[in-house]
Amino acid sequence: MTVSPQLGALLHRSLRVYQVWGANTEVGKTVFSTILCGLTSTYRPDEKTAFLKPVSTGPAHEADGRHIPRFLPGIHSETLYQFDLPVSPHLAAQVSQKNTPSDKEVLSGILDFASCHASPNSGWLFIETAGGVHSPGPSGTTQADLYRPLRLPAILIGDAKLGGIAQTISAFESLKLRGYDVELVLLFQNDTYQNHSYLTPYFRENHSIPVQTAPLPPPFASSNPQSDTRNMQAYYTSTVTLSSLSSIPAHLSSSHKSRISRLESMPSTASQTIWYPFTQHQHLTRDRITVIDSAKDSHFDTLDPGTPSKSLLRPMFDGSASWWTQGLGHGNPTLSLAAAYAAGRYGHVMFAEAVHEPALALAETMLSGMRNERLKRVFYSDNGSTGVEVAVKMALGASRGRYRHGWEGEGMKKKAGVIGLKGSYHGDTMGAMDCSEPGVYNERVEWYEGKGAWLESPGVSDPLFQRTLVKVVRASPELFAGKRGHAHQSKDELDWSGLPVVFDEVFTGIYRLGRFCAASFLGVDPDISVHAKLLTGGLLPLSVTLASESVFRSFLSDDKSEALLHGHSYTAHAVGCQVALESLKEMIKMEENGEWDWALSSQHKSDDQSHRASSQQPDQVVGSRVWSVWSHELVEWLSWQREKGVEGVWALGTVLAIHMGCAGSSAGYKSTAARGLQAALLRGSDSDGSVHSRVLGNVLYLMAGQTTTEETVRRVERLIRQGLGDITR
Template sequence: MASSLLRNLKPHQIYASNTSVGKTIFSTLLLRAHTHFQPSKKTFYLKPVSTGPDNEADDCHISRFSPATQTKCLYQFDEAVSPHIAARLSPLSDKTIIKDVQSHLASCAAEGGTLLLETAGGVHSPTPSGSSQADLYRPLRLPTCLVADHRLGGISGTISAFESLHIRGYDLDAVCIFQDETYQNYVYLREYFEKKGVKLLAVEQPPERSSKYSEKEDAQMMETYYGNVAESGELEDLVQLFANKHEQRIERLENMSTKAHSTIWYPFTQHREVSPDTILTIDSASGDFFQAHSKSEQTEAEVLKPTFDGSASWWTQGLGHGNPELSLAAAYAAGRYGHVMFAGTIHEPALKLAQNLLANLHNPRLAKCFFSDNGSTGMEVATKMALSASCERYGWEKGEIGVLGLKGSYHGDTIGAMDCSEPSVYNERVHWYEGRGFWFDFPQVKMNKGKWVVEPPSGMEGEFGELARFESLGDVFDLETRLKSPAGQQYGEYIRTTLERLVVKEKRKFGAVIMEPVILGAGGMLFADPLFQQTLIQVVRENASLFSSNTPKPSDPNTWSGLPIVFDEVFTGLYRLGRFSAASFLQTHPDISVHAKLLTGGLVPLCTTLASDSIYNAFLGSEKRDALLHGHSYTAHPVGCHVANTSLNTMLEMDREKKWQPFKDDWQEAVTGVNESVWSMWSKDFIYHVSNFDAVESVVALGSVLAISLQDANAGYSSSAATGLQRSLIKGSSEFKIHSRVLGNVFYMMASQTSQPETLRSIEQLLLRELP
């Protein structure tokens, strides 16, 4: 992927609202005008895909009537039919076309000047692969000139074409149209577009072709037409407008980081380390990549540099930036509903989303869905649910009630969610923080020097046993076999003994078990031994008498026992680890499950907290104060819910159609007694090689997650061991840069669920080159 904004090249893309509206004629006019008013600048014309005989090709027309222009057609098909039909015998992918277009842009930029890229047919005319060309060219996001339809019905078609481009993030700089005094579409459209700040150019129609004129006479009339119109003042204004827009866009990009430095307070950032040079300016994003401002020397040809979104935009990005299906889903719901209040009402997107999640989590305990705005508030809700249910069942009054969890856990920055995590760098300067609970240290899964191991915490070998080695990652998740091992027995004994000490001897009260299944994200991508997490849940559920000797164990298997189990799947859920639910790795079902981030594919914020009937029933009472009094103005906002349904259905379809099979084939690690495999989008050989670097302490990979722990005597969130690698990658290669976040000495990368193998293999090669 290359840059589409080059300092020395002023590109514009010519789209048409329909076929036969004069797209090539306007291309010719614009090129002639550039040559006339800027004679020292070169002009280029690019027709990526053309169909029909060579002598009727658009680039031939340009060569004839704008001879100073360098023309190029990348792919010419002889049949005068739609490209998707013409290319049926010679398949041509969108990726190939974009790569060749970018290569041509770069070669033209070396000479400098103006380039017009003319599309084929209308905005949504099919590409050779059958996709919409509005989607094909979207990664380029070139400034756009739309040729309007001057004929009967053309107003509707033109506005529809504009909306299709607008919703995909194109910037429309101008609209061109022929004058027609019968329909006067140009009069209506001028007022319509000028309200939107878009210039409309209306010119006289070219002379009609007639059999009474010879080919030479016809050509002479067209030459006269082009000369008269192209040299008019209106065309001069349009040429200058395009030039100004280009310069203004570059100027905005160059100044944004300085302005941001003076006005923005960034999250999770020590601002003494921030300067305009460290702030990444993003012009747009497509697929896995940002188009980010290049801070190289000002003479650098590339103003924008493709930059891999290495954190998947803080773990939200699942279906690619600028995904048209998600954009259309958001627009549809916004147009149908806007936002409607949710207390005591229902709308279709919210109902469908609740049903969708309940059906696909395959958790017989879950029955109700509560909506909130983001992961932290979703965990706040879950904590209220769980602690209230425990207090109701055990007859506890208000007092010091804590939670059980794991060291290194993090559940968000709202006050309740923060108190569910152990003291850490995240909360040590939050003066009202009160860590309410006990957090178990736990064995961790990692690859070290080419071997998968389960490593006990330092100094706890007596409780957990020595380091255990496994032939494959699949063997680590073979919990049925491992439960019978000495480690399984030791885990159970340690957890029971610890709970007896806390509850019986120290008289502490706990109202919930709260954990991130499998991987603890913000704590440093800590890969918890799934057997330890499963055992903790089993011990709590099987020892209800520990928490109240007067309450019998429920007879209904779907009713919580001991303590409610809360899974924070905000990060790990919805295919982030390769499965719809991370709970399946532990072969157990939580009583409350929280989902966000990938829920909406990275487009809008939304969170769902799903709970069992036994949790829900704790809030049924005779007074309103007995209810769960929690909510948000935008609870279950229809835009988010409809986008979430689209996102989930897309990923479920990808799973059914085996879109991830190439990654699974690379790993081929089945788990005994479980239908689903264990796999990663990061290649198995790459993980092995990285784990053998001297500077690497260990590596973990699962689903789209890759985490590399670098050697550091002071490992942890405050470590700076990974910042050198982070700085090297943002400098990038000749092809692209990598934007990343680090967690102390842990460098992590996150693919999206639509990342392509060739993209990730390229990143792996860059990582191997840059690792210390």
């Protein structure tokens, strides 16, 4: 689920909000919540304490939300959703006559309740979950994922019973995997099992988390309710005065204050400490540094001064998909678990002349997904730029081997270069920069020696031109053999011809433009292909360079110096490979399940359905799908906004590029023509949130993730329309 912009992390300056989790059911969450409310209500008499139970099951008269006001009458306590059946919330909701609340509705209710209690004199709010950490909510989403967008600091109630040590540690690790900060562990002091004697040093020494214990409450005697009430009242009266528990409010208050203080000091500290990429620091003021506290799905939670009734954290759409990498949503639990699994199983293991399952399985999945019979080999590196470096070494090495006699001679090696496209960019390592024409990215780099010829297509991103260029190169080996060389003619149609053809799909590949392989738009297959960015779904840096068998064979020799002598210490990092494998599996499944069908126009949908019905080769159907998450209405509207500075618009897959211009402003990377629209999107609106975006000179680009919902995209589209209006008034 992608949470709408107004549903973000919850952090108020004066209201200290903590979420109470249980290592299991029946561990005493409500008893400890009552103790916490009692402790904080006397900590500072001028502050108020409130309690919220978002979801409760069982008879209403036994609801947890009614327990606290029974023993602490001054505490405001509420339950948002009460289901009568005493079972898991998802089952109780199914059999209930009431409408099952969505995750969004549950979160909205919590935010509304907190907002009502936030004021300059507000104090505390404790939000108690139901059952264990992974007990399902009403919709079936486990609570650990359901409440993740709020990113509330957690208080974990440990299990004091037999087996409770394992339950408590497992619950803690589940919360940690999802980015929760556990501030305190509480559990009963059960002298029979002594769980606290193990858990106290475990959490203190391994995680710097304090553990506090409370005596077991009096046993419940159903035959005498009045006596039970008196006994519990006496229990709470004595427990909240224990010196061992008296430090809890101060600890929680200090933690809350430190969190806010750190967030507010980060821009100043960062401006004196960090050297940012692609940034002219001469113009970078502290107020322009975005403080990101957390991220969920397609949004950041960023620091905003706010007011007492508003959260200090503002949800902001991640308009660059975190520099083109984000695909399956920030904080994706499947990818987080995959990373933890591989880290626990392997860590990092050396890869030269070795193999491990994540690397092999990922290589097989990539080659299968490409549907390119030429590509047979996979080389791992760390990022897109180094992946391009590898590709260039492969291509030059293969060409040198084939045209060795024609290329021999003084200075010939220095003259070797690439045939590329004008305006191209392949990264910032030296070799990758040399594959691009002179420009702002490399003109001040002293070692830059642009090596190649860069051709300009007759139209904007014209696929026919690129396809024709590849075919001409492959059909004309005599152009590249040199004066003393001989054109190579191979009977193998998969052998490279003319020159090895390299496609840089670091940005465009793996569904960024709507297809697994962007080369399918051109109708030709490369000999070498580079992939990164979406490869790991936005979680870890990793790149693969895929090569044909004929390119690979050109490096075979008895002389080791003729091998591809390139590598990295973290080559085929097992954690990255495992995450990438899960990422690819998930996106392939999304395509197979038609989860992007909403982005197809009606015409494309009908065309696609007819293809599915008539084609005998279903693998080819994928290549026929052309779609964009950005609506045709928006693209058409933008196309008519020339008087507002729009000079062009381009949309495909998840990408939207808006070319801006203004009188006296030149195009290109140094242009500031897109800054006005960028600032307007950052301001946003109360109803639709805001957008964090990047600009490439006069081009403002936006992109969604592969899991971004249609509702979220339409909100951003409304902000684009509003933003263009704001900058022209």
